[in-house]
Structure formats: C-alpha cells, structure tokens
Amino acid sequence: MNDFQELFAHFGDSAMWVELGVLALSLGVAYGLARWVGGGHSGDSVWLGRRTLDGLLFPVLALVLVYAARYGLARYQAVPVLKLALPIFMSLAAIRLCVRVLTASFPLSKSFRRLERWLSWLAWGVAVLWIVGLLPAVLVEMEQITLTFGKTHVSLRTMVEGLLSSGLVLMLVLWLSATIEKRVLLQTVSDLSMRKVASNMIRAGLMLMGLLFVLSAIGVDLTALSVLGGALGVGLGFGLQKLAANYVSGFVILLERSMRIGDTVKVDGFEGVVTDIKARYTLIRSVGGHESVVPNEIIITQRVENLTLADKVVVVTLPVTVGYESDVEQVQRILLAAAGRCERVLKDPEPAAHLNQFGADGLEFTLVLWIADPENGLLSMRSHINMDILRELRAAGIDIPYPQRVVHLRSGEYNQKLTSSS
Numbered sequence: 001m002n003d004f005q006e007l008f009a010h011f012g013d014s015a016m017w018v019e020l021g022v023l024a025l026s027l028g029v030a031y032g033l034a035r036w037v038g039g040g041h042s043g044d045s046v047w048l049g050r051r052t053l054d055g056l057l058f059p060v061l062a063l064v065l066v067y068a069a070r071y072g073l074a075r076y077q078a079v080p081v082l083k084l085a086l087p088i089f090m091s092l093a094a095i096r097l098c099v100r101v102l103t104a105s106f107p108l109s110k111s112f113r114r115l116e117r118w119l120s121w122l123a124w125g126v127a128v129l130w131i132v133g134l135l136p137a138v139l140v141e142m143e144q145i146t147l148t149f150g151k152t153h154v155s156l157r158t159m160v161e162g163l164l165s166s167g168l169v170l171m172l173v174l175w176l177s178a179t180i181e182k183r184v185l186l187q188t189v190s191d192l193s194m195r196k197v198a199s200n201m202i203r204a205g206l207m208l209m210g211l212l213f214v215l216s217a218i219g220v221d222l223t224a225l226s227v228l229g230g231a232l233g234v235g236l237g238f239g240l241q242k243l244a245a246n247y248v249s250g251f252v253i254l255l256e257r258s259m260r261i262g263d264t265v266k267v268d269g270f271e272g273v274v275t276d277i278k279a280r281y282t283l284i285r286s287v288g289g290h291e292s293v294v295p296n297e298i299i300i301t302q303r304v305e306n307l308t309l310a311d312k313v314v315v316v317t318l319p320v321t322v323g324y325e326s327d328v329e330q331v332q333r334i335l336l337a338a339a340g341r342c343e344r345v346l347k348d349p350e351p352a353a354h355l356n357q358f359g360a361d362g363l364e365f366t367l368v369l370w371i372a373d374p375e376n377g378l379l380s381m382r383s384h385i386n387m388d389i390l391r392e393l394r395a396a397g398i399d400i401p402y403p404q405r406v407v408h409l410r411s412g413e414y415n416q417k418l419t420s421s422s
Contacts, residue, residue, distance in 0.1 A: 019081040030061035046100040059093040091127040169210035177203040249296035266305040287377035318367040323399035338388040362401040
C-alpha cells in the first residue's frame with residue numbers, strides 16, 4: 001500500500017485531524033525558529049534567503065520536526081499525512097539548497113536560472129514517484145539497464161546516483177567556497193586581486209576533493225585516474241599548450257600583483273582600466289566603454305604599460321607654442337592658472353610650466369601637471385585645459401603662431417641659369 005492509498009484508507013478518521021494538527025504545529029514551530037534565528041536579517045543568504053521562507057533553514061527545520069513527529073506518533077496510530085509530507089519537504093529542501101547556492105555563487109548568470117528550473121522539476125518528480133509508490137519499481141528497472149565500458153558494467157541507477165551525488169557535492173563546495181570568501185577572505189585579505197586568486201584556488205581544491213569523494217563513493221577505482229592524468233598531461237603539452245599557458249599566466253599575474261583590478265594599463269595600443277582578471281584572460285575597459293579581452297599569455301610575454309602600478313598619480317604634459325615676442329613670465333602665469341582651475345589637477349605636486357625650447361615657429365612651453373584619477377579619461381581634461389589656455393592667451397593678445405616657411409628667390413642667378421639652359 002503506497003502513501004496515497006493509506007491516506008485515502010484513513011480519510012475522515014479522527015486520527016487524521018490529529019496528524020494535521022501535529023503537521024501545522026511543526027510548520028509553525030519551524031517558521032518561528034527560522035524567524036528567531038534570522039532576527040533582524042537583511043539581504044540574501046543561503047540559510048535565510050530574502051524573506052526567511054525562501055531560505056534553506058525553514059524546510060530543513062520543517063523536515064526534522066515532521067520526521068520526529070512521525071516517529072513519535074507512529075507508535076499510537078497510522079501517520080499517512082506525515083508520511084506524505086516527508087518527501088515534499090525533502091524535495092523543497094533540495095530545491096532551496098540548489099537555488100540559494102547558485103544565486104549566491106553566480107548572482108549575474110542567466111543560464112543558472114534555467115538550471116534551477118530543471119533541478120526543481122527533477123526534485124518534484126522524484127517526490128511524486130515516492131508518494132505514489134513507483135520509486136522502488138523505477139529504481140529496480142534502472143538497475144537492470146547496464147552500460148558497458150570495456151570490461152566494466154555500470155547500471156543506469158549507479159550513473160544517475162553518481163550524477164546526483166556529484167551535483168550535491170558541487171552545491172556544497174560552491175556554498176562552502178562562497179562562505180569562506182565572504183566571511184574569511186573579505187575580512188583578512190584587503191587586496192582584491194589576492195582575494196580573487198585565493199578564492200579561485202580554494203574553490204578548485206574543494207571541487208577536486210569533492211570529485212574524488214564522489215568517484216570513490218560510487219565505486220570508481222581511483223588508481224585508474226593515474227592513466228588519465230598522464231594522458232591529460234601529454235594533451236596539455238602538445239595540443240593545449242596555449243590554453244595551459246594562459247591559465248598559468250593568469251595565476252602568475254594575480255600572485256605577482258604586477259597588474260591589479262582597477263589599474264590603468266596600456267596593452268598593444270589599447271588603454272583602459274582592468275575590470276577583471278580571469279583564469280584565462282583579462283578584461284580591460286576603455287574610457288569610451290569598449291572592453292578588450294586580452295589573453296593572459298600576452299600580458300606576461302609582451303610589454304605592458306601599467307600607469308598606476310606604484311600609485312594612481314599620473315603625469316600629464318600639454319605642449320603650447322607662442323610667438324617670440326611674447327612675455328615668457330606672463331605665458332607661464334596663464335598656463336599655471338589654467339591648470340589650477342581644473343578640479344582634477346592635484347595641488348601636490350604642483351603644476352609647472354617650463355620653456356622647453358626655441359622652436360622653428362615660436363617659443364615652445366610644456367605644462368606639466370598630475371592627476372589621481374586616470375580611469376576617468378585624459379581627453380576631456382586635456383580639451384578643457386587647452387580651451388582655457390587658448391581663451392586666456394587670446395585675451396592677453398599673445399600670438400599663437402602658425403607654422404611658417406620662408407623661401408628666398410635670387411632673381412639674377414635664376415635668370416642666368418635659365419638663359420644658359422636655353
């Protein structure tokens with residue numbers, strides 16, 4: 001007799017009302033405990049979710065209380081309602097675990113929303129099979145279906161259980177790594193790049209241990225992995241050397257800290273701010289909004305200009321040419337005043353205006369200034385200061401010369417050559 005048949009057999013009995021009362025009491029106690037543990041919780045977490053009920057804590061508490069109530073009440077009467085509630089809350093807990101962990105680990109990913117729906121359908125499907133009593137028969141049929149890999153015979157049930165175990169271990173690893181990153185690394189490691197490489201290494205190590213645990217649990221001989229490891233090493237040495245070089249270069253960049261997230265760099269003529277350092281590539285965003293995906297091997301093997309490696313203070317030079325009859329001290333005052341009126345220009349170190357050289361067209365000055373926010377762009381600031389300088393020079397009557405070329409013609413010599421050639 002399955003759970004449904006037992007429920008209908010006792011439908012309307014006074015004992016069923018007792019079960020419903022016990023079930024309602026268990027849910028009320030679970031909700032109260034979840035609210036009490038959450039207290040003034042705000043935000044989004046795996047245990048409490050956003051509104052207590054959509055977290056993992058409530059279905060887990062309900063499952064424990066319903067199971068305890070079923071165990072205690074079964075000594076005195078039949079408990080079809082509580083038996084029916086167990087697979088429901090077990091599926092709900094599995095769904096909440098997957099959804100909350102994936103949301104915490106990949107908050108911006110859209111593909112995992114689709115995966116969440118598939119996991120929900122799978123969990124509810126298993127619960128329905130359990131309730132109607134078809135789950136044992138389905139498991140027996142899956143045990144009869146075997147797949148052969150060489151001399152090894154693996155049943156479909158073993159494969160499915162292995163996949164489910166792997167999924168559960170993956171959820172736990174993602175949860176543990178996200179918790180370590182938020183609770184430990186965020187407080188102990190202030191540098192964003194070092195925190196990212198530590199998080200990646202912890203996640204990779206936990207996933208490797210979880211994979212080995214799952215393979216051992218389903219009966220896979222781990223000594224066979226040595227052959228696979230050797231083959232993988234040969235593959236990396238020949239066919240995947242570029243890919244392996246990019247991954248190794250990514251960890252070298254993060255460990256050496258020669259380039260950090262937030263640095264302003266120039267790679268192969270592209271200048272921008274480093275927005276993220278992945279294991280295989282680095283994202284650089286220009287002031288105009290364009291993003292460049294640069295393989296990490298290029299950053300390691302080629303010349304890269306890091307404008308903010310030591311600090312974020314960057315020097316900017318503006319060349320200005322005036323006529324030879326201009327007052328040099330007046331020109332310097334105009335240049336320094338224009339730099340001082342720009343809010344982005346630092347007061348320490350102070351701007352400086354130098355007479356660079358006596359050029360072919362006029363006196364060549366160089367305005368030297370420093371800024372601390374190169375990620376906001378240089379073009380707009382240059383344009384603002386240059387327009388200010390041009391306006392002040394014109395107001396002061398200082399000439400900005402055009403390029404001039406003087407051609408001297410000697411008419412007597414030219415006529416003599418023309419006569420001799422004719």
